[in-house]
Amino acid sequence: MKPTEHNAFLNEALETLNRIYKDNKHLTQLKWFLETALQRFNKDYLNSRKPQVIVLGDDIPAEILHAVCDDPFYVLGGSLGTAHWADELTPRDTDPFSRSSLGWLLNPAFDLTENALIVTAVSSDSRRKLISVLQNNGRKVAALDIPPTRTANAAQYYKEQLTALAEMIGKHTGKHFTGGNLKHAVKRVANAHYQRQRFFTAAFSSGNIISDEAVLLANQCMYFADDLEGWCTHIGALGAELEQLCRRYAFPKNDQPSVMILGSPVVFPNYKVPQLITSAGMKITALADSLSLGASVAAPKIKAFTSAGSLLQQIAQTHLKTIASGARVNNEGLYAYFMHLVRQLHPDGIVCHILKGQIEYDFELPRIEKAAEELDIPVFRLETDYQYQDMEQLRIRMEAFGEMLTQRKIVSDKRRRTA
Numbered sequence: 001m002k003p004t005e006h007n008a009f010l011n012e013a014l015e016t017l018n019r020i021y022k023d024n025k026h027l028t029q030l031k032w033f034l035e036t037a038l039q040r041f042n043k044d045y046l047n048s049r050k051p052q053v054i055v056l057g058d059d060i061p062a063e064i065l066h067a068v069c070d071d072p073f074y075v076l077g078g079s080l081g082t083a084h085w086a087d088e089l090t091p092r093d094t095d096p097f098s099r100s101s102l103g104w105l106l107n108p109a110f111d112l113t114e115n116a117l118i119v120t121a122v123s124s125d126s127r128r129k130l131i132s133v134l135q136n137n138g139r140k141v142a143a144l145d146i147p148p149t150r151t152a153n154a155a156q157y158y159k160e161q162l163t164a165l166a167e168m169i170g171k172h173t174g175k176h177f178t179g180g181n182l183k184h185a186v187k188r189v190a191n192a193h194y195q196r197q198r199f200f201t202a203a204f205s206s207g208n209i210i211s212d213e214a215v216l217l218a219n220q221c222m223y224f225a226d227d228l229e230g231w232c233t234h235i236g237a238l239g240a241e242l243e244q245l246c247r248r249y250a251f252p253k254n255d256q257p258s259v260m261i262l263g264s265p266v267v268f269p270n271y272k273v274p275q276l277i278t279s280a281g282m283k284i285t286a287l288a289d290s291l292s293l294g295a296s297v298a299a300p301k302i303k304a305f306t307s308a309g310s311l312l313q314q315i316a317q318t319h320l321k322t323i324a325s326g327a328r329v330n331n332e333g334l335y336a337y338f339m340h341l342v343r344q345l346h347p348d349g350i351v352c353h354i355l356k357g358q359i360e361y362d363f364e365l366p367r368i369e370k371a372a373e374e375l376d377i378p379v380f381r382l383e384t385d386y387q388y389q390d391m392e393q394l395r396i397r398m399e400a401f402g403e404m405l406t407q408r409k410i411v412s413d414k415r416r417r418t419a
Contacts, residue, residue, distance in 0.1 A: 009081030009109065013041040016213070016269040023211040026245075029238040030210075033218045036231075037268055040224050041079075046110035049073065052173045054112060056101055056130070058223075058265075058291055059121030060144055061319045062192075064162055066185035066228070068170040068177050072119075073112065074223040075104045076291075078267030080386040082107065089133055095357025096385045097264070098126045106137055113139050117172040119165065121146050124360065142168045146323065159316035179308030186302060186311065188228055193295050195232045196222065199239040204285055204345075206242045207254040212274045212284040220268050220291070257348040257405035258285035262338060262368065264355040265289040270386045273353050276394055280402035285347050288338040293322060296337060331364055338368065342375060349405045354383045378404065 017034050024030050039045050051073035055065060058076065065072045077083075082103030083096055089106060090099050105113050121144040122128050134141050144165050147154035166177040175181065196219060203215045218238055225231040259282050266273050266289075277284055286292075302311065322333035341347075350372055354361050365381065372379045380401045384390055 009079065010041045012079060012081050013038060013269040016271050020211065020213050020217055024214045027210060027238070027241060029234065029241045030214060032234045033221045036221045036224055037217055043110055046112060049112065050114060051112060051116050053169055054105065054116045054118045056118055056120035057123065057127065058294055059123050059146065059323065060119060061162065061315050062189045063182065063185045063315055064166050066188055067182040068166050068175050069173050071226055075101050076223060076267045077101045078270050080270060083386055093357060095126055096355050097358065098130055100386065102130055102133060105134060105139065117142055117169060119169060155317050155320055158320050159313055162312060162316055182308050182311055183302055192222060192228055192232055195235050196295050199235045202239040202242040206246050209242055209245055212278055213271050216266065216271065216274060217268055254283055256281055256283040257402060257409050258283050259349045259351050260286045260288055260341060260347040261351050261353055262288045263353040263361040264358050265291045266353060272388060272391060273382065276398045277351065279395065280398040282402045282405065285345050286341045288334065288341055293334055293337050334364065335367065339371065342377065347377065348409055349401065350377055350379045352379055352381045354381065356383060356385045
């Protein structure tokens with residue numbers, strides 16, 4: 001391919017996908033996910049996609065979105081190429097997610113926003129400024145305000161905010177916000193979360209049959225796929241393939257140290273953090289970030305005579321309780337989810353991934369470190385961005401962390417055998 005600015009954007013995705021394909025050639029069901037992710041970086045596809053609704057970030061309940069829009073288009077950052085496109089629109093110290101997301105929406109290569117309503121949550125100062133930049137460039141934006149507390153008044157206010165947002169989206173798409181549409185959306189999202197959890201269980205118990213990067217990609221394609229049901233079908237097929245391989249063949253037990261990634265979400269195509277973890281001889285056992293937290297939320301209970309108002313109240317209360325947001329002083333939902341995973345999976349170490357500028361995750365770090373210290377789990381803080389110049393420096397630090405975990409694991413196993 002002739003090197004151009006747009007090809008640099010595409011090649012970033014190809015490099016990650018080629019690495020995933022090389023490490024997982026034996027998994028036939030992975031092909032759909034590779035193709036789905038690559039499609040997101042295809043100029044022709046992006047110019048023809050013309051989404052009605054673009055979702056900036058992962059802060060809005062999926063049930064609300066799917067009740068008034070069949071196929072929302074998620075923008076989650078992740079791309080160094082799109083971050084470069086936003087260089088002239090943002091200050092130099094803007095966090096990578098904000099720059100990359102803005103580049104997805106305002107760039108010289110394709111226009112996703114032509115007929116779109118961009119919806120997002122006002123979850124940080126950076127997000128508020130993004131909204132302003134988009135509006136100043138003539139884009140239509142609907143914003144959801146997230147209350148900073150979890151009082152009874154906050155829950156009612158949040159419910160009203162969700163109702164207003166849903167009605168605005170419905171007016172744009174022509175799909176009205178009704179009780180029937182909301183119930184159907186709740187069932188769709190609940191099935192997606194069930195399939196995701198089933199896949200994670202199969203993947204994390206299958207040793208090295210599937211690489212960590214492939215697990216992340218398959219999971220994140222839930223946000224990239226044009227059809228949620230299609231993703232559910234394919235993630236189920238991939239999980240079934242892993243289960244079948246585990247039953248058919250005797251794979252060696254994985255004795256690598258297990259780590260949990262906490263903090264800023266790792267988003268395709270920028271998988272340098274899992275790449276560093278793998279190269280240092282460790283295995284990812286769980287993710288504790290806003291993406292995984294949102295997909296772990298229990299589905300609202302639907303009974304025969306459940307009203308739309310009651311269902312919306314459940315969604316508002318549950319989401320307000322669990323959401324990980326920069327609007328909060330303390331993200332109790334993220335901390336509770338972290339503690340649940342630690343007690344369930346007993347990781348050997350924790351990698352706290354902080355994207356430069358996302359200080360909301362740094363505010364969570366002290367009590368995470370305190371809890372980890374009490375459980376005798378080492379914590380490694382890694383601050384980076386979407387650039388690759390720091391790879392070697394980070395690799396040295398990550399290898400030292402991996403070596404420490406390996407030695408601790410050897411000592412622990414010896415004590416267990418002699419006890």
